[in-house]
Every structure is written in structure tokens, then in C-alpha cells.
Amino acid sequence: MITDEKIIDRFMDKVLLPTVEGTCWIWTAGLTKKGYGQFKMNRKNHQAHRVSWEIFREEPLIDGLELDHICHCRNCINPSHLRQGDHKENMANLSEAGREVRRENGRKRGRKARGENHGKSKLTEAQVIEIKELLTNTNLSQKEIGKKYGVSRMQISKIKTGRAWSHLNPTINPPSLNDGKDNISS
Numbered sequence: 001m002i003t004d005e006k007i008i009d010r011f012m013d014k015v016l017l018p019t020v021e022g023t024c025w026i027w028t029a030g031l032t033k034k035g036y037g038q039f040k041m042n043r044k045n046h047q048a049h050r051v052s053w054e055i056f057r058e059e060p061l062i063d064g065l066e067l068d069h070i071c072h073c074r075n076c077i078n079p080s081h082l083r084q085g086d087h088k089e090n091m092a093n094l095s096e097a098g099r100e101v102r103r104e105n106g107r108k109r110g111r112k113a114r115g116e117n118h119g120k121s122k123l124t125e126a127q128v129i130e131i132k133e134l135l136t137n138t139n140l141s142q143k144e145i146g147k148k149y150g151v152s153r154m155q156i157s158k159i160k161t162g163r164a165w166s167h168l169n170p171t172i173n174p175p176s177l178n179d180g181k182d183n184i185s186s
């Protein structure tokens with residue numbers, strides 16, 4: 001979580017905000033070799049999209065989990081375009097977009113095992129929305145809901161905590177840089 005207004009202002013100065021709500025927020029400063037935005041904070045370089053998550057999203061950024069762009073635009077820092085997932089999920093997401101990286105047999109395989117087996121999810125967005133409603137409005141347990149949709153309890157838990165499908169969260173709007181300054185205690 002980043003709350004320092006000075007850092008947030010400095011960060012947002014480097015962002016080209018969209019004219020159409022909900023589209024990408026483009027990072028205009030330096031990029032890493034891989035094409036992610038780069039932001040210097042506390043004398044260290046950080047990936048800009050990760051910083052954006054820490055500014056705007058309430059869920060903590062889990063160490064070791066990759067932060068994936070659902071818009072597949074690496075220099076975008078729109079916090080509602082980001083979703084946390086493990087490497088395997090990220091790769092699945094990439095290949096869905098037809099941008100499979102030839103790394104299948106690469107080094108990262110060692111990181112696959114993460115305890116519980118999650119059932120392979122084939123949920124549609126509509127189903128995820130239904131599940132969110134069931135979680136909020138009924139007394140069904142996560143296990144029961146999982147059974148109903150043929151996925152593991154873990155998967156339901158991830159949906160509940162926002163670790164999966166967080167792109168279905170409502171759109172987050174950028175802070176207005178000129179208004180709101182009066183909120184800063186000086």
C-alpha cells in the first residue's frame with residue numbers, strides 16, 4: 001500500500017491518462033527491457049504497474065506472484081487492468097491471447113507446485129459474476145459453490161478474495177491531480 005501523496009503525484013505525472021474511461025493508462029517515462037514501466041522510488045527501480053497496484057488496489061500485492069496485464073499492454077498501469085496470478089496462470093492467459101511465449105520447457109517449471117491443486121478453471125466471466133453473487137447473497141459454502149461449477153474450493157476462494165478474476169472489479173478512476181490537493185495536510 002502506497003499512500004504518500006508526493007510519491008503518488010510524481011508517479012501520476014508520468015502517466016498519460018485515457019480520454020475514454022476504462023482504457024489503458026500509458027506510462028510515459030522509462031521502460032524496462034521487457035517493456036514494463038519503470039519508476040524510481042526509495043532509490044530503487046520498481047515496475048510501474050506494480051507500484052500502481054500498491055497505490056490503487058486494496059488487496060495486498062503477494063510476494064512471488066506475478067502481476068499480469070489483462071489488456072496485454074505492458075506499459076499500461078491502469079490498476080483495473082491488472083490481476084495477480086502465478087506464473088502458470090499468466091502463461092495460460094498469454095496463450096489465450098495468442099502470444100504464447102516459448103518457455104514451456106524452460107527454467108521456470110520448478111515453481112509450479114504451490115500446494116493445493118486447483119481444479120482447472122474453465123469459468124466464463126458470467127459464471128464468475130454469478131459466483132460472486134452467490135458468495136454475497138447466499139449461505140452456500142465455497143465448497144458447494146465449487147461443486148456446482150465444477151471447480152475447486154480454492155478457485156472459489158480466489159474469486160472471493162479477488163486473487164482471480166479481479167479484472168471484473170469495477171473500473172478504478174485515476175485521482176484528479178489538481179483537485180484534492182486541499183486534502184493534503186501541510
Ligand SMILES: [Zn+2]
Pocket residue numbers: 023024025069071072073076077078081
Ligand atoms: Zn491496460
